[in-house]
Amino acid sequence: MIKFIALRLLQAIPVLLIVITITFALIHAAPGGPFSAERAVPPEVLEALNAQYNLDDPIHVQFFIYLKNVAQGDFGPSFKYTGRSVIEIIAAGMPVTFELGLYAILIALILGISAGILASLKPNSLQDYIPMSLAMTGICLPTFVLGPLMVLVFAIWLEWLPVSGWGYIPGDKILPSLTLGFAYAAYIARLSRGGMLEILSQDFIRTARAKGLSTAAIVFRHALRGGMQPVVSFMGPALAGLLSGSFVVETIFQIPGMGRYFVQAAFNRDYTLILGTTIFFATLIIIFNLLADIVTIWLNPRLRDSSNSNN
Amino acid sequence: MTQSSETSAAQNLIDLDSIESGTSLWEDAWNRLQQNKLAMFGLYVVSFMIIIALITPWIAPYSYFEQDLDMGATPPSPAHWLGTDTLGRDLLTRVMYGSRVSLMVGFLATAVALTIGVLWGTVSGYFGGRVDAFMMRTVDILYALPFTIFIILLMVVFGRNILLLFMAIGAVEWLTMARIVRGQVLSIRQQEYIDAAITMGLPKRQIMLRHVIPNTLGTIIIYVTLTIPNVILLESFLSFLGLGVQPPQSSWGLLISYGVETMEEYPWLLIFPAVVLSVTLFSLNFLGDGLRDALDPKASRD
Numbered sequence: 001m002i003k004f005i006a007l008r009l010l011q012a013i014p015v016l017l018i019v020i021t022i023t024f025a026l027i028h029a030a031p032g033g034p035f036s037a038e039r040a041v042p043p044e045v046l047e048a049l050n051a052q053y054n055l056d057d058p059i060h061v062q063f064f065i066y067l068k069n070v071a072q073g074d075f076g077p078s079f080k081y082t083g084r085s086v087i088e089i090i091a092a093g094m095p096v097t098f099e100l101g102l103y104a105i106l107i108a109l110i111l112g113i114s115a116g117i118l119a120s121l122k123p124n125s126l127q128d129y130i131p132m133s134l135a136m137t138g139i140c141l142p143t144f145v146l147g148p149l150m151v152l153v154f155a156i157w158l159e160w161l162p163v164s165g166w167g168y169i170p171g172d173k174i175l176p177s178l179t180l181g182f183a184y185a186a187y188i189a190r191l192s193r194g195g196m197l198e199i200l201s202q203d204f205i206r207t208a209r210a211k212g213l214s215t216a217a218i219v220f221r222h223a224l225r226g227g228m229q230p231v232v233s234f235m236g237p238a239l240a241g242l243l244s245g246s247f248v249v250e251t252i253f254q255i256p257g258m259g260r261y262f263v264q265a266a267f268n269r270d271y272t273l274i275l276g277t278t279i280f281f282a283t284l285i286i287i288f289n290l291l292a293d294i295v296t297i298w299l300n301p302r303l304r305d306s307s308n309s310n311n
Numbered sequence: 312m313t314q315s316s317e318t319s320a321a322q323n324l325i326d327l328d329s330i331e332s333g334t335s336l337w338e339d340a341w342n343r344l345q346q347n348k349l350a351m352f353g354l355y356v357v358s359f360m361i362i363i364a365l366i367t368p369w370i371a372p373y374s375y376f377e378q379d380l381d382m383g384a385t386p387p388s389p390a391h392w393l394g395t396d397t398l399g400r401d402l403l404t405r406v407m408y409g410s411r412v413s414l415m416v417g418f419l420a421t422a423v424a425l426t427i428g429v430l431w432g433t434v435s436g437y438f439g440g441r442v443d444a445f446m447m448r449t450v451d452i453l454y455a456l457p458f459t460i461f462i463i464l465l466m467v468v469f470g471r472n473i474l475l476l477f478m479a480i481g482a483v484e485w486l487t488m489a490r491i492v493r494g495q496v497l498s499i500r501q502q503e504y505i506d507a508a509i510t511m512g513l514p515k516r517q518i519m520l521r522h523v524i525p526n527t528l529g530t531i532i533i534y535v536t537l538t539i540p541n542v543i544l545l546e547s548f549l550s551f552l553g554l555g556v557q558p559p560q561s562s563w564g565l566l567i568s569y570g571v572e573t574m575e576e577y578p579w580l581l582i583f584p585a586v587v588l589s590v591t592l593f594s595l596n597f598l599g600d601g602l603r604d605a606l607d608p609k610a611s612r613d
Contacts, residue, residue, distance in 0.1 A: 140592040148571040
């Protein structure tokens with residue numbers, strides 16, 4: 001197991017290098033630099049600025065200087081937010097995005113798993129159809145449609161909740177978390193229904209029923225562990241997907257998190273901030289996928305044995 | 312360009328239909344599909360959308376870019392069924408033109424993904440061994456890349472170019488396709504008729520094109536139907552962030568993002584495009600689920 005984790009962590013290094021290289025190449029292929037937007041900059045000032053940020057070196061020199069700095073934990077200063085370093089901006093945005101992601105994933109897991117279990121207990125009945133059609137709605141309503149519609153209904157028409165913000169007014173965290181969580185609740189509901197159906201038809205469940213165990217005991221003591229496997233393997237990609245969801249949700253609700261910083265950095269051509277946030281997101285995705293794989297192996301003893309014998 | 316690519320997308324669909332009615336296996340699947348009401352509903356809605364998108368330039372009630380600032384935003388009325396936007400443009404017309412862009416991106420980017428994915432998966436699965444290991448490891452590495460971020464950067468860097476959008480989205484979506492096709496090919500390779508073809512001395516290329524790929528068609532069709540809504544969603548997502556098609560052109564994502572800006576005063580500008588997008592995504596997903604049940608009855612639902 002330790003060998004497996006170490007191997008996967010080693011594999012992450014080339015992946016990160018590829019990410020940095022592609023991102024670096026992409027933003028340097030762009031016509032116009034980070035300072036080309038401010039029209040009134042005199043040529044001497046522009047030259048001084050370029051020199052200060054090493055922008056007049058050949059591109060490969062810039063690349064290696066950057067790699068060296070990143071290896072030392074220095075992501076450089078932001079081009080647009082003068083006086084703030086990329087690390088400071090990431091450190092400010094990260095807790096916000098993590099909190100939003102945490103609420104969203106909790107909502108998704110609680111709603112999704114309970115809907116999935118309910119549906120799987122009585123397949124092809126109303127108890128199955130109602131949660132599953134709700135789930136279909138969740139999948140087909142993209143975040144950028146669901147978010148504004150919820151704002152329209154709950155914030156503007158009913159005036160129950162604030163329109164935007166994060167932690168300014170009580171209750172302003174509810175709509176963003178629901179918006180981000182709902183789509184994942186839908187996927188998780190479908191996956192846990194499928195997983196549970198498969199487990200519930202197996203012999204050991206029939207034995208448990210024959211013993212006279214209650215439905216609750218069967219579900220929680222026997223079926224849940226196996227039935228949740230599809231959900232667990234979905235969690236890695238889901239957490240990664242939450243990040244791109246956070247681009248939209250943070251933009252709609254004006255939340256000062258990483259997603260919004262990334263989108264703004266891309267529009268502003270803030271080179272160092274783009275690179276910093278990209279590396280940050282890529283690292284997160286790699287970690288989430290690794291965690292999902294570890295949990296999958298841990299949940300399934302058959303895989304656990306084979307991963308040991310292979311290594 | 313717009314014209315010819317759209318007709319070729321439609322052509323592909325027609326070809327698939329004619330294959331479906333060709334053999335008994337496909338007839339069987341078609342009969343099963345017809346019994347699935349939701350899937351048939353999806354099929355009708357999608358066909359309706361495609362036809363409307365194709366003939367929009369001839370039937371659109373107004374021009375999609377001409378503004379009437381004196382009129383401004385008006386709620387739905389007999390003259391403008393879905394109302395008008397803040398610049399006085401007819402919303403129905405803009406939604407219709409938007410469907411051309413959204414559906415075209417959906418079909419063409421899926422076609423790009425389909426071509427790369429099927430070739431990659433077939434070659435990898437058929438040759439096996441070291442070739443397979445190398446090709447699948449490449450897919451694994453690419454999977455780990457944050458593609459949404461790359462697409463956003465690509466759009467920012469090279470401008471909002473529709474052609475680039477196809478390529479970028481296709482470049483992301485082919486990965487899953489390659490994995491699925493490879494799995495199929497691995498099992499088809501074990502079949503006796505492939506041994507027979509090898510014994511008869513058919514060249515590898517012909518075996519792949521004539522025997523292997525046609526037998527993966529069922530799986531591919533299912534996956535294509537489920538990829539198209541994903542692609543449409545991705546395009547709308549980019550347009551929503553302001554990175555997709557550029558005004559005065561319209562796409563569903565762009566209309567929704569305008570709708571959001573003015574939703575307090577003119578909610579219909581948000582609601583109608585949102586409904587059209589969602590209904591389309593619904594229909595494609597229902598159709599995909601139905602096709603899966605019809606073409607692969609053994610596979611468990613979900």
